[in-house]
Amino acid sequence: xxxxxxxxxxxxxxxxxxxxxxxxxxxxxxxxxxxxxxxxxxxxxxxxxxxxxxxxxxxxxxxxxxxxxxxxxxxxxxxxxxxxxxxxxxxxxxxxxxxxxxxxxxxxxxxxxxxxxxxxxxxxxxxxxxxxxxxxxxxxxxxxxxxxxxxxxxxxxxxxxxxxxxxxxxxxxxxxxxxxxxxxxxxxxxxxxxxxxxxxxxxxxxxxxxxxxxxxxxxxxxxxxxxxxxxxxxxxxxxxxxxxxxxxxxxxxxxxxxxxxxxxxxxxxxxxxxxxxxxxxxxxxxxxxxxxxx
Amino acid sequence: xxxxxxxxxxxxxxxxxxxxxxxxxxxxxxxxxxxxxxxxxxxxxxxxxxxxxxxxxxxxxxxxxxxxxxxxxxxxxxxxxxxxxxxxxxxxxxxxxxxxxxxxxxxxxxxxxxxxxxxxxxxxxxxxxxxxxxxxxxxxxxxxxxxxxxxxxxxxxxxxxxxxxxxxxxxxxxxxxxxxxxxxxxxxxxxxxxxxxxxxxxxxxxxxxxxxxxxxxxxxxxxxxxxxxxxxxxxxxxxxxxxxxxxxxxxxxxxxxxxxxxxxxxxxxxxxxxxx
Amino acid sequence: xxxxxxxxxxxxxxxxxxxxxxxxxxxxxxxxxxxxxxxxxxxxxxxxxxxxxxxxxxxxxxxxxxxxxxxxxxxxxxxxxxxxxxxxxxxxxxxxxxxxxxxxxxxxxxxxxxxxxxxxxxxxxxxxxxxxxxxxxxxxxxxxxxxxxxxxxxxxxxxxxxxxxxxxxxxxxxxxxxxxxxxxxxxxxxxxxxxxxxxxxxxxxxxxxxxxxxxxxxxxxxxxxxxxxxxxxxxxxxxxxxxxxxxxxxxxxxxxxxxxxxxxxxxxxxxxxxxxxxxxxxxxxxxxxxxxxxxxxxxxxxxxxxxxxxxxxxxxxxxxxxxxxxxxxxxxxxxxxxxxxxxxxxxxxxxxxxxxxxxxxxxxxxxxxxxxxxxxxxxxxxxxxxxxxxxxxxxxxxxxxxxxxxxxxxxxxxx
Numbered sequence: 001x002x003x004x005x006x007x008x009x010x011x012x013x014x015x016x017x018x019x020x021x022x023x024x025x026x027x028x029x030x031x032x033x034x035x036x037x038x039x040x041x042x043x044x045x046x047x048x049x050x051x052x053x054x055x056x057x058x059x060x061x062x063x064x065x066x067x068x069x070x071x072x073x074x075x076x077x078x079x080x081x082x083x084x085x086x087x088x089x090x091x092x093x094x095x096x097x098x099x100x101x102x103x104x105x106x107x108x109x110x111x112x113x114x115x116x117x118x119x120x121x122x123x124x125x126x127x128x129x130x131x132x133x134x135x136x137x138x139x140x141x142x143x144x145x146x147x148x149x150x151x152x153x154x155x156x157x158x159x160x161x162x163x164x165x166x167x168x169x170x171x172x173x174x175x176x177x178x179x180x181x182x183x184x185x186x187x188x189x190x191x192x193x194x195x196x197x198x199x200x201x202x203x204x205x206x207x208x209x210x211x212x213x214x215x216x217x218x219x220x221x222x223x224x225x226x227x228x229x230x231x232x233x234x235x236x237x238x239x240x241x242x243x244x245x246x247x248x249x250x251x252x253x254x255x256x257x258x259x260x261x262x263x264x265x266x267x268x269x270x271x272x273x274x275x276x277x278x279x280x281x282x283x284x285x286x287x288x289x290x291x292x293x294x
Numbered sequence: 295x296x297x298x299x300x301x302x303x304x305x306x307x308x309x310x311x312x313x314x315x316x317x318x319x320x321x322x323x324x325x326x327x328x329x330x331x332x333x334x335x336x337x338x339x340x341x342x343x344x345x346x347x348x349x350x351x352x353x354x355x356x357x358x359x360x361x362x363x364x365x366x367x368x369x370x371x372x373x374x375x376x377x378x379x380x381x382x383x384x385x386x387x388x389x390x391x392x393x394x395x396x397x398x399x400x401x402x403x404x405x406x407x408x409x410x411x412x413x414x415x416x417x418x419x420x421x422x423x424x425x426x427x428x429x430x431x432x433x434x435x436x437x438x439x440x441x442x443x444x445x446x447x448x449x450x451x452x453x454x455x456x457x458x459x460x461x462x463x464x465x466x467x468x469x470x471x472x473x474x475x476x477x478x479x480x481x482x483x484x485x486x487x488x489x490x491x492x493x494x495x496x497x498x499x500x501x502x503x504x505x506x507x508x509x510x511x512x513x514x515x516x517x518x519x520x521x522x523x524x525x526x527x528x529x530x531x532x533x534x535x536x537x538x539x540x541x542x543x544x545x546x547x548x549x550x551x552x553x554x555x556x557x558x559x560x561x562x563x564x565x566x567x568x569x570x
Numbered sequence: 571x572x573x574x575x576x577x578x579x580x581x582x583x584x585x586x587x588x589x590x591x592x593x594x595x596x597x598x599x600x601x602x603x604x605x606x607x608x609x610x611x612x613x614x615x616x617x618x619x620x621x622x623x624x625x626x627x628x629x630x631x632x633x634x635x636x637x638x639x640x641x642x643x644x645x646x647x648x649x650x651x652x653x654x655x656x657x658x659x660x661x662x663x664x665x666x667x668x669x670x671x672x673x674x675x676x677x678x679x680x681x682x683x684x685x686x687x688x689x690x691x692x693x694x695x696x697x698x699x700x701x702x703x704x705x706x707x708x709x710x711x712x713x714x715x716x717x718x719x720x721x722x723x724x725x726x727x728x729x730x731x732x733x734x735x736x737x738x739x740x741x742x743x744x745x746x747x748x749x750x751x752x753x754x755x756x757x758x759x760x761x762x763x764x765x766x767x768x769x770x771x772x773x774x775x776x777x778x779x780x781x782x783x784x785x786x787x788x789x790x791x792x793x794x795x796x797x798x799x800x801x802x803x804x805x806x807x808x809x810x811x812x813x814x815x816x817x818x819x820x821x822x823x824x825x826x827x828x829x830x831x832x833x834x835x836x837x838x839x840x841x842x843x844x845x846x847x848x849x850x851x852x853x854x855x856x857x858x859x860x861x862x863x864x865x866x867x868x869x870x871x872x873x874x875x876x877x878x879x880x881x882x883x884x885x886x887x888x889x890x891x892x893x894x895x896x897x898x899x900x901x902x903x904x905x906x907x908x909x910x911x912x913x914x915x916x917x918x919x920x921x922x923x924x925x926x927x928x929x930x931x932x933x934x935x936x937x938x939x940x941x942x943x944x945x946x947x948x949x950x951x952x953x954x955x956x957x958x959x960x961x962x963x964x965x966x967x968x969x970x971x972x973x974x975x976x977x978x979x980x981x982x983x984x985x
Contacts, residue, residue: 003394004463006473013473014395021386024442025405027423032411033404035419046418046643047664065951065976092315095308097560107557108550109316112323115498115549117542119528123535124322124329126817127340132750134818151814153962166319174491175450177560181487182457198304212453219406219449227412238813238957239821240762242950253414257639259947259984260660262415269415276410334845338819338826417636421644430646508633509640513605525630530601533825533841 036273040266047260057267067268070251073157074272077232077247078225080161081168085221086214088165089172094206096173097180107173114170122234125163126151129235156236156245163231168224172217179213180206208290215287222279226272229253248272330539337535351540358537359527360515361544368501368520369548371436375500376493378440379447383492384485386443387451388477392463402452409445413505421509433517435510436503440496447492454488455481490559497552520545592881597627597641598652599634604901611897615888622881642666647873649882653700655691655867656945662699663943668872671697673883680887687933688867688907691941701886702869704895704904706835707932708765709851709863710734711842716741716753716830725831725852731770731799734831734855738809741830755809756831757816757823760800760960761953764939765833768864771796772937773857779977781942784985786952786977789970796857797966801959813961824849835866836929840902843922850924853932865936868904905929944984951976 006014040057044050061067096106113121128135129150137147150159187205196204207214229249236245241258243250248268256265325342330351332344339345355361389395390402424435458481466476482489504521511518513526524541531537598608605628612624627648629637634652641647653661661667674680674697681689685705692700710725717724722740725733738755745752758766763778771778776793779786787793804810811823823829825838825845832838833854842849854863870889872882888894895906896916905926906912912930920926942948955973958964 003460004392004467004473005394010393010473011395014389014393017385017389017473017477020382020441021405021443021448022401024382024439024444025401025408027442028408028445029404031420031423032408032416036411036415039415039419045664046639047661047666065979092312095312098305098308100305100309100312104554104557106312106316107560108554109320111553111557112550113319115546115553116323116326117546120326120535120539120542121322123818123820124325126814127325128322130340130818131812131814133340149814151817166322169319171495174494174557177557178454178487178491179457181560182454182484184459209457212456216449216453220446223410226410235817238761238953239759240949240953241946242761242954244954244957244961249412249414252412254947254950256414257636259944260664262418266415269412272412273407273410277407280406280410338828340818418640418643421640425644425646430644504633505636508629508637513628515602522629522633525633526602526605526628529599529630530603531844533820533822533845535820 036266036269038266039262040270042263042266044262045260046256046262050263053263057263058270060264061267061271064251064264066246066251066254067248067264070246070248071271073245074226074228074248076157077161077164077228078222080158081164081225081228082218082221084161084165085168085172085225086217089169089217090176090210090214092169093173093176093180094202097177107177110173111170113167116167118167118230118234122231125231125235129159151235153244160232160235160245163235164228167231168221172221175213175217175220176210179210179216183209211287211290214290215283218283219276219280222283223276226276326539327543330536330543332536334534334536351536352544355537355540355544358531359523359541361520363515364518364520364523365548367516367518371433371507371519372497372500372548374437375440376496378437379444379496380489380493382441382443383447384451384482384489385477386448387453388455388481390448390452391455392460392476392481393473405445405448409449417505417509424510430510433511436500436506436519440500446499447496450492450495451485451488454485458484486559487561490556494549494553494556498549501549592622592878593625594622594649594876594878594881594885595625595627596650596885597629597634597638597648599631600628600652602628604628604903607897607901611889611894612885614893614897615885618888619881619884622878622884624885642873645875647875649876649878650870650872650885652703653869653871655702655869656939656941658691658700658869658871659941659943660945661871662694666874667699668874668876668879668882669697669699670701670872670883670886673887674698677887680890683909684890684907685909685912685933687865687936687938690938691867692869700869700871701890702867702907703889704898704907705865705867705933706837706904707863707865707929707936708769708833708835708854709928709932710831710854711824711834711838711849711851712831713824713827713829714848714850720830724850725855727853729852729855731773731855731857735799735803735807735809738803738831739807742807742809751808751811752828754811754823754829755807756803757811757829758833759821760804760813761957762949763952764864764866765835767796767800767956768937768939769833769854769862770800770857772862772864773854773859774799775857775859779940779942779948779981781940781981784978784981786948786974786981788952788977789974792859794966794970797956797959797970799857801966804960813957836905836926837903839920839922839924851928852925853928853935861935863932863936864939865933866939867907942981942984944980947984948977948980951980 041053042050043053092110096103131137131147131149136150141147149155183206188201191201191205227249228247232245232247233243233250236243238244252265252268256262328342328344331347331349333346333348336345390398424430429435429438462480463476466480502521504525507519507522515523524545528538605626608626612626616623638651688702688705692698692702712725720741722737741755742751743753744750760766768778771788771793774792774796776790776796777787816823819826819828824832825841854861870886872879872886876882890907892908892911895908895911899906899911899917902920902922906917911917918926952973955969955976959966959969
């Protein structure tokens with residue numbers, strides 16, 4: 001990656017441009033990274049002063065049923081959600097970067113789910129997934145199939161992945177649409193003179209040039225996958241505030257804010273953050289490899 | 295918009311696929327609209343086309359909730375936050391993408407980690423920091439942080455600036471332009487699509503923020519935001535879905551407007567030759 | 571330190587200028603409408619105490635507990651805040667609440683005429699750290715129109731669970747003949763014990779939990795009989811909608827007009843009336859061990875760090891006085907704790923005309939909803955295990971065994 005080395009007065013500009021971020025980072029790191037790490041080594045019920053707990057909060061994690069269930073649910077969810085969201089939103093953006101009639105309408109249409117309130121749309125999804133007269137089951141029975149219990153424990157994972165992907169395509173589309181605008185036209189003009197076919201232009205120009213956006217999108221979608229909450233909770237909640245498909249942030253929230261165990265919650269948050277970091281590192285390697293191809 | 299050749303077949307396939315996709319996307323949303331037009335007695339009638347159409351839910355909503363106050367509070371906070379975020383994140387993103395300086399990668403990685411830590415744990419430490427800074431009891435905790443950069447925006451802008459060829463900056467520098475000049479006259483104008491994308495996100499994040507508004511603002515309707523107002527309102531009108539659908543449609547309208555205005559900037563690629 | 575100086579400061583100010591204002595904050599969960607009623611109560615209070623002003627904060631149920639925790643943890647708790655009895659031990663045992671006993675001892679008249687059972691939950695060895703403000707007894711709600719249409723007689727106070735089951739089966743109807751049920755005889759929230767399974771277990775002679783001993787007691791034969799009854803009416807007769815079906819109707823089957831009966835406290839009255847339901851209430855049916863229902867209460871607590879505990883206590887006292895209770899009765903969400911108000915027109919003569927007296931009579935056969943440290947975690951653990959039988963076809967013996975194990979674990983973790 002080429003970059004400028006600042007000289008003389010330019011160093012001051014670097015500092016000026018970065019000052020807000022550095023102040024924010026200073027406060028933010030203390031408020032988030034150090035705080036979470038620190039709390040994870042303490043027992044804290046929020047109401048009385050915290051006490052040192054060593055690594056006991058981490059040791060207790062494998063025995064925490066809610067946490068273990070949440071961990072598997074979250075991993076399974078992310079495994080489906082991340083690739084689906086990234087790939088579909090990329091293709092939507094490629095499609096909507098073309099000259100097609102009503103392009104603004106299409107863009108708004110794909111964006112709408114992103115802004116829909118989960119509480120309100122959640123009800124409609126229960127209608128779509130309804131066992132008796134739901135839209136999906138009506139279609140299945142019309143084609144001669146057996147109705148599916150979409151929100152039962154064994155199927156709920158797939159059902160909530162669909163809803164979450166539905167809600168996330170719009171965000172990914174925006175990122176990729178913006179990224180596509182940064183690719184110089186000249187690249188395509190040269191390629192066309194060389195007689196490159198459209199798939200070759202996609203593979204050898206667009207995708208490598210889009211690598212930074214792709215990296216961003218993968219990291220973001222992964223973070224969202226590991227922190228997914230709204231739709232999953234609304235579709236799987238039970239009368240006493242529990243969920244039949246608990247996810248990691250649900251477990252963190254319940255432990256910290258409901259069960260008075262902020263230390264355990266923080267330990268879970270550290271585990272969650274580490275998993276996202278590992279995945280980010282993998283994406284970074286892939287991006288380097290991919291970028292080198294260009 | 296540019297085309298290389300008459301790629302009609304490709305366009306047609308893309309168009310058809312997009313149309314099917316778009317219908318799936320807006321289906322639930324249209325259903326929400328139609329439910330907001332149903333009378334209460336027919337709210338669980340799951341048909342997409344209402345048996346009886348009524349618009350009474352909308353005027354009723356304005357009687358129940360002081361929408362004008364709530365919308366104004368939310369809009370004010372979201373507009374200030376969006377401005378602060380666009381400014382500070384694009385500056386930082388530019389530096390991270392274009393300039394090499396000590397600890398660049400370390401700082402950037404730490405920044406990214408702040409994005410990965412779930413907010414449930416950090417709420418209380420952050421409250422204590424705001425209290426320490428004397429900002430508790432004001433609206434500042436809702437928009438002041440927007441002027442201190444942020445991982446999401448900085449990351450987004452950095453990635454966009456990375457897509458632009460570094461030769462742009464190098465050439466300008468040889469001509470004697472300062473970093474500030476390179477940023478404001480070359481990179482920022484070219485970053486319109488990314489700024490537009492980021493503006494949509496920044497506005498949306500601020501607009502949808504329930505937790506911070508709940509914690510830092512008093513609950514009275516003159517001071518609080520739409521998200522908090524709607525949560526309170528749902529306590530009283532739970533089970534009245536047409537009203538709730540209408541309320542949530544009104545509350546997302548401003549984001550859709552922002553999106554519509556911003557998405558016009560997603561057009562055409564840059565041209566290197568035009569910049570030299 | 572800070573708290574000391576501010577108290578000292580307040581004292582100096584109070585000594586210096588007689589009319590110096592003491593400001594206290596009161597936070598509660600509820601709707602904007604409840605907030606307005608409380609503002610009104612605060613105004614009346616201020617008329618009687620010109621030197622104290624009350625700042626009211628309302629939040630929705632979830633938001634309330636989040637905001638409260640952040641404020642308390644952040645060192646700026648509200649002076650007075652609302653408390654739900656089952657959650658009270660979690661807060662009381664962590665030393666953040668003010669002991670009200672000295673105030674009560676100084677003025678015992680404050681407890682006169684309060685239904686004694688409502689005080690139970692707030693008592694500790696060191697005294698009371700909270701005051702109830704209202705109570706909730708669980709009763710059987712029924713939709714009169716559905717009973718009339720099906721030609722079924724309204725529930726009576728002679729009803730047993732078997733009568734309930736028979737009526738529910740009769741009221742379960744496939745109206746359009748498409749093979750799927752359109753109206754169910756009853757619905758119930760089956761995860762938390764409060765509205766349904768608690769009363770069922772108790773009236774079958776079972777017990778739910780002994781928190782002091784750290785044991786969950788729903789594994790007994792009697793409790794088993796109660797759960798078996800639920801299994802029969804729900805899964806065999808299919809007279810009650812499944813959780814998945816309920817979710818399509820926003821959870822409350824009676825409110826959404828798909829179920830003829832349901833179990834709830836007084837909090838449902840305004841909601842049902844607003845939805846235009848033609849409904850009334852009957853006592854919870856009798857089981858082999860007689861008739862038992864549950865009672866729960868919401869109350870007030872004062873923060874231990876409140877700089878103005880005296881003013882805060884005055885406000886609490888006013889809210890549980892006849893004047894305050896009469897105002898609260900008017901909201902119609904709960905039953906007043908004062909006998910005099912519960913038997914007065916302020917409560918009995920509410921706008922929504924149903925058998926309001928029944929909620930008070932129910933106290934005679936009411937069992938207190940268990941109140942112990944870690945209630946929420948225990949409820950979640952037990953509900954989760956039980957749900958395996960309700961939704962996944964796991965035999966009751968197995969899920970109960972698991973519920974007891976998980977419940978005991980949750981109790982152990984909180985003690």
